[in-house]
Amino acid sequence: MRKIDKKQADAYFRTRTTLVTIYLLIGFSASFGVVMFAEELSGFSVNGMPFHYFMGAQGAVLTFIILLFVNAIVNDRIDKKFGLDQDLEDKK
Amino acid sequence: MDSQFLVSLVLILATFGLYIGIAVYNMARQTSDFYVAGRNVPAVFNGMAIGADWMSAASFIGMAGTVMLLGYDGLAYIMGWTGGYLLLTFLLAPQLRKSGRYTVPEFIGDRYSSSTARLIAAVATIIISFTYSIGQLSGSGVVIGRLLEVPTAVGTIIGVVLIAFYSALGGMKGITWTQVAQYLVLIIAYLIPVIFMSLQLTSNPIPWLSYGQIIGELQQLDQQLGVSEYVVPFTEATKWQFLALMFTLMAGTAGLPHVIVRFYTVSTMKAARWSGAWALLFIGLLYLSAPAYAAFSRFILMTQVAGSSIADLPAWTASWVNTGSLSVADTNGDGILQWEEIVISNDIVVMATPEIANLGVFVIGLMAAGAMAAALSTAGGLMIAISAALSQDIYYRSINPKATESQRLLVGRSSIIIATVAAGIVALNPPGAITQIVAWAFALASGTFFPALILGVWWRRANGPGVIAGMLVGLTVTLTYIFAAKFGGFTILGIIDTGARF
Numbered sequence: 393m394r395k396i397d398k399k400q401a402d403a404y405f406r407t408r409t410t411l412v413t414i415y416l417l418i419g420f421s422a423s424f425g426v427v428m429f430a431e432e433l434s435g436f437s438v439n440g441m442p443f444h445y446f447m448g449a450q451g452a453v454l455t456f457i458i459l460l461f462v463n464a465i466v467n468d469r470i471d472k473k474f475g476l477d478q479d480l481e482d483k484k
Numbered sequence: 485m486d487s488q489f490l491v492s493l494v495l496i497l498a499t500f501g502l503y504i505g506i507a508v509y510n511m512a513r514q515t516s517d518f519y520v521a522g523r524n525v526p527a528v529f530n531g532m533a534i535g536a537d538w539m540s541a542a543s544f545i546g547m548a549g550t551v552m553l554l555g556y557d558g559l560a561y562i563m564g565w566t567g568g569y570l571l572l573t574f575l576l577a578p579q580l581r582k583s584g585r586y587t588v589p590e591f592i593g594d595r596y597s598s599s600t601a602r603l604i605a606a607v608a609t610i611i612i613s614f615t616y617s618i619g620q621l622s623g624s625g626v627v628i629g630r631l632l633e634v635p636t637a638v639g640t641i642i643g644v645v646l647i648a649f650y651s652a653l654g655g656m657k658g659i660t661w662t663q664v665a666q667y668l669v670l671i672i673a674y675l676i677p678v679i680f681m682s683l684q685l686t687s688n689p690i691p692w693l694s695y696g697q698i699i700g701e702l703q704q705l706d707q708q709l710g711v712s713e714y715v716v717p718f719t720e721a722t723k724w725q726f727l728a729l730m731f732t733l734m735a736g737t738a739g740l741p742h743v744i745v746r747f748y749t750v751s752t753m754k755a756a757r758w759s760g761a762w763a764l765l766f767i768g769l770l771y772l773s774a775p776a777y778a779a780f781s782r783f784i785l786m787t788q789v790a791g792s793s794i795a796d797l798p799a800w801t802a803s804w805v806n807t808g809s810l811s812v813a814d815t816n817g818d819g820i821l822q823w824e825e826i827v828i829s830n831d832i833v834v835m836a837t838p839e840i841a842n843l844g845v846f847v848i849g850l851m852a853a854g855a856m857a858a859a860l861s862t863a864g865g866l867m868i869a870i871s872a873a874l875s876q877d878i879y880y881r882s883i884n885p886k887a888t889e890s891q892r893l894l895v896g897r898s899s900i901i902i903a904t905v906a907a908g909i910v911a912l913n914p915p916g917a918i919t920q921i922v923a924w925a926f927a928l929a930s931g932t933f934f935p936a937l938i939l940g941v942w943w944r945r946a947n948g949p950g951v952i953a954g955m956l957v958g959l960t961v962t963l964t965y966i967f968a969a970k971f972g973g974f975t976i977l978g979i980i981d982t983g984a985r986f
Contacts, residue, residue, distance in 0.1 A: 412574045419570045423563045427727055430556070430717040440696020445715040448559030449551075449775040450692065453566045453768050460573055460761035467757055 404474045411466060415459045422447060422455040492631050492849035499669055499853045503662045503860065504650050512655030515892050519586040519872050521657040521749040530755070531762025533660050534746045536667035536861035538737075538763070539770060540616075541623035542922050544670060544858035548777035549830025555712075557720040558778070562771050564730040566764060568737020573760030576738060578753040579941045586748065587869075588741045588933065589877040595940045598948035599882060604955050606877035608932045609741045610870050611959070612925050614907055616742075617866040619921035621647075621911035624859035630807075631852045637912050643860065644908030651864045651871075652900040655893075659864045660749060666861035671769055673854025676847055677837040678773050681780045684841055691776040698779045705786050709823055714782065736926035739934035742862075742869035781833045784840055790823035797821065800839040804832050867900050874899040924966050931958035 426433060430444040438446040512518040525533070543565075551558035585591045589609055593602025625640030632639065651659055682691035685698060699715060706713040718726060737743070747756045788798055794814045804810040811827040814820070835855070838847040875895040880887050887895070914921065932955045939946040 415574060416570065419567065423567055423730065424727060427560075427563075427717075427723065427730070430723070434715070434717070437696075439693065441699045442715050444717060445556055445559070445699070446696075448556060448563055450772055452563045453772055456566050456570055457761070457764050457768050459570065460757075460764050463574065464754075464757045464761045468754060471754065 400474060404470070404476075407470055408467065411463070411470075415463055419452075419456055419459055423452045426452070488845045488848060489631075489633070491845040492852050495846075495849040495853045496628075496631065496856060499665075499857065500646060502665055503646075506661045506665055507650035507654035507658035510654050510658045510661050512653075512657045512893070515586075515876075515889055515896070517657040518655030518893055518896050519748075519868075519876060520745075521655075521660045523749060523751050525660050525749045527750055527755045527758035528762050529664050530660070530746060530750050530759040531766050532667040533663035533749075534743065534759060534763035535766035535770075536663040536670065536857070537746055537865035538740075538743050538862070539670065539767060539858055540620055540862040540922065541627070541855055541859035542619065543770065544674065544855050545623070545834055546830050547771075548774040548781070549828070549833035551775050552778035552782050552833055553828070553830055554720050555714045556717045557726060559775070560726050560730045561733065562774065564733025565737055566768060566771055567730070568734040569760055569764040569767070571734055571738040572743070572747075573757060573764075576744065576937055576941060577747040577760055578756045580744060580937070581747050581750065581756040582753050586876050587872045588744050588937070589873055590881070592936055592940060592951065593877070593881070596946070596948040596951050598952065601936075601948055601952050601955070602877055603882065604952060604959075605933070605936070606873040608928070608955060608959055609873040609877075610903075611963075612740070612928045612932075613742055613866040613869045613873075614903065615928065616740075616922060616925035617863050617870075617903075617907040618911045618914060619925070620859045620863040620866065621908050622914040622921075624856060624863070625911065627852060627855045627859065640908055640911050643856075643863070644904055644911075647860060647863050647867060648901045648904035651867045651904070652897040655896065656745075656749060656868050659868055660746075662864065663861045666857035667766060669857040670854040670861075671766070673850045673857070674770055674773060674834070676850065677834075677841060677843060678777050678780070680843055680847075681837060681841045682776065685780055685783065691780075692772055695776040695779040698783050702779065702783060702786070705783075711823065714779075732930055733926070735934045736930040739929035739932070739937065740925075741873075741929070741933060742865040744933075744937075745869055745872065746865070777833055777837065781837065781840070785826060785828070786823055790821055790826060792821060794819055794821050798840075800836060803839070804836055863904075867904055870903040871896050871900040874903070927962050927966070928959065931962040 426444055426447040433444045433447075434442040436443050439450065441449065514522075516522050547561060550561060580588070580591055583591050583594070585594065587606075587609075589602045589605035592605040593599060621640055621643055622636075624643035625636045625638075628634070628639030628642050629636040630639075650662060654662065678691045679689055682694045683689050686694040688694035702714045712719045717723070721729075747759060750756055750759055789801060789812070792798075794812070797812065801810060801812065805812060809829040809832040812821055813825060813827075815825050816822070835851060838844075838851055875892060879895050880892055884891070935958070936951050936955055940951065
């Protein structure tokens with residue numbers, strides 16, 4: 393990887409770590425969080441199913457997919473902002 | 485020979501021909517082709533290849549049935565396995581790709597600057613992938629055997645020869661493109677029947693939107709029968725067991741060496757992130773459809789099979805009763821088959837759907853080709869992982885560092901053939917059910933690689949002696965527990981050797 397200023401490298405690393413932490417929190421509350429409160433959340437329906445079942449069968453998976461795509465897009469922007477064009481680098 | 489046999493045979497042979505053709509066309513000429521497909525696989529196609537690599541015969545054949553039998557509790561598998569890709573893509577894949585190695589053990593060895601760590605990781609890779617591949621090979625034996633009406637052992641041998649041939653020839657480069665083809669075959673085979681079933685039951689061709697309505701009707705049917713309701717949570721096990729199972733499946737997914745190595749085949753960290761996103765989208769297509777299969781099948785069993793006279797069951801039930809996957813004993817002798825009197829194996833939910841929905845010989849043949857694609861693609865990826873551990877991590881890095889390109893390719897190719905044949909021989913007389921064997925592999929992966937990789941990437945102070953001790957303990961404890969539970973009748977808190985069922 394191209395040599396970049398240490399301060400900038402730290403900022404880059406921090407931004408990415410913060411984002412990953414947020415994504416994981418969202419992902420875990422959609423799965424583990426909903427399971428923890430499954431009984432309480434079964435009162436209303438989404439897409440014809442009780443909410444806890446919907447989250448298990450569809451909601452959590454959709455959340456995961458969206459998070460991964462958001463991560464890919466946002467990370468590309470961050471790379472650009474920090475001037476790291478990865479298409480030219482990392483090739484070994 | 486009836487027409488069904490011929491159609492299935494032609495479809496299977498056509499897909500086999502396609503896979504071999506792709507491998508010949510993409511023959512590996514240098515070691516970087518052989519281990520990491522020259523590192524130039526586009527992210528979308530790598531996503532498909534990861535999907536096929538990851539979704540095994542057990543996912544294709546068994547998952548919908550498990551969800552049907554366990555109700556809400558079966559959804560731990562759906563969330564656990566897809567959630568594994570969050571951990572993998574956020575915490576591991578791009579960082580491992582950045583390291584620029586060929587294999588997972590190489591990363592561990594170099595990160596912790598320890599050849600011992602590398603060798604232990606290589607041995608763990610071989611044990612995990614070997615265990616996993618036994619399940620795939622015996623699975624493909626069952627499918628080929630049933631389809632071609634030959635003994636399961638002959639079916640297994642056919643699968644072994646095919647995999648050994650095309651993976652030794654194509655290496656990772658060939659495997660990548662066969663896996664792309666195999667993904668397309670398996671997803672088409674999986675979606676067509678569920679779409680038709682949705683049309684027939686709800687006159688809506690989009691099963692993901694329509695099965696909610698069926699679930700509502702199932703709730704009413706359950707209430708009338710007074711059985712435990714389909715959507716009620718934690719009927720099979722406690723909430724904590726559900727959460728623990730889900731976590732194990734996530735960590736196991738993120739620690740499977742044959743899946744991680746697929747992230748090494750792209751050119752950049754950026755492409756590794758996109759591969760993870762595409763992979764989960766492609767995997768999600770199948771995982772979002774499995775609960776739809778489950779709901780539709782349970783509805784048909786409850787409305788069309790249960791409640792009818794025992795002498796007058798739908799015609800499709802007969803062939804599955806004969807194979808022992810469906811039991812419809814009229815235990816209380818009133819001539820009517822009650823819902824409680826149906827015992828169904830989780831393997832038939834997907835495979836029986838084309839017959840239930842009356843979709844004809846072509847779709848039945850396509851299902852068989854899809855199940856084969858799922859088994860072969862996973863087995864192929866596993867064989868590459870074993871071969872890379874043997875030829876790169878052990879032979880090249882430890883035994884003969886001066887080996888030339890052609891020597892390394894030769895060792896790589898021959899280790900694939902030896903590994904496939906060895907796994908095939910064990911698979912002729914498998915040590916457990918397919919799902920059980922796969923569960924062992926998962927437990928081993930989450931006990932050895934997941935912690936070693938996470939700490940290696942995220943904790944600067946993790947060091948060589950620590951990781952060696954950790955992997956050895958993980959491996960020993962897990963193996964001991966599997967053997968003790970399997971052969972010695974020893975368990976802790978009643979947890980059997982298969983914490984997970986696949």
